[in-house]
Amino acid sequence: MRVLVVEDHELLARTIGTGLRHAGMAVDVVTDGGEALERLDLAPYDVLVLDRDLPTVSGDDLCRRVGQRGLPARILMLTAAGALADRVNGLDLGADDYLTKPFDFPELVARVRALGRRSGPPVPPVLRCADVELDPARRTATRAGRPVALSPKEFALLAYLLARPGRVVSAEELLDHVWDEAANPFTTTVKTTLGRLRAKLGEPPIITTVREGGYRAGD
Structure with a gap:
């Protein structure tokens, strides 16, 4: 899930950003309503955490414009x-x-997670594929009942794929929704993270690579 935090109190903004990243989310932080509008034009955010009292463009005006533009971000x-x-x-x-x-x-x-579930197709609270089970609220992952220790990014990547069972997801889409603006689109970061994730999940593989397409969880 990719989140944009718009808060003009810099310390609070950084604190929220850090906390949401620790919860496995990809987070960008801005302190100005005008900059937030620019970011919304560049990236498909799932959730917008929005202060009302902002410089340049107020939170109220920003909220209206998101609706007028038909952007998918939940606020x-x-x-x-x-x-x-x-x-x-x-x-x-x-x-x-x-x-x-x-x-x-x-x-x-919890509220950001709930809004993130509403920003796309309905997603069950616990994600399953074969004998792999992922509980985003509890931050737990298991395979055949045994715990699997995942990094926040590995967890977020697996959650994104499991929420779209059977669908081929491109590396570009994963970069847009699982990584934040700091990610270099020209690196092998998606491939590398998927390699670590597959190794931790073990055999048989539940994530397949679709040639010239992307990645798919399940059949």
Whole structure:
């Protein structure tokens, strides 16, 4: 899942970005509403974590423009304005969820994950393929009932493929949704991460390489 955090408080923005990355998400962070609009034109974000009080372009205006452009990103407004009227107004502007500051970080992660599931085809809470089982909420992966220790990026990569069983997913799509802007599109980072993931999952393989197409989980 790829997330754009738009928060003008730099320390809070970095903290949110770091925490979401530790939860296995690909995260880009900006502190300005105008820059956020530019980023939304460049990458297919799944979730937008949005402060309302932003320089250049306000969070409210940004929320409206996302809706007007028909962008797929789901919006979580994250703001200190917590009165009922503020929450209603934020949702009326087009936000999909609303969380007030201060907040508990596990709740933020859970809400972002929930919105990410809504940004694409319906995804079950626990992902399965053959004898492999992945629980994104608990951050656990097992094969034939035995735990498999995965890095955050390996976990996110496997989750993305398992959520699209039988579909061929290109390396470019994986870069767009599993990696953030720091990823070099000309490197072998997808291939390398998949190699480590396959080695940890063992035999028989559940991820196949489709020549000149990409990668597929399951049949």
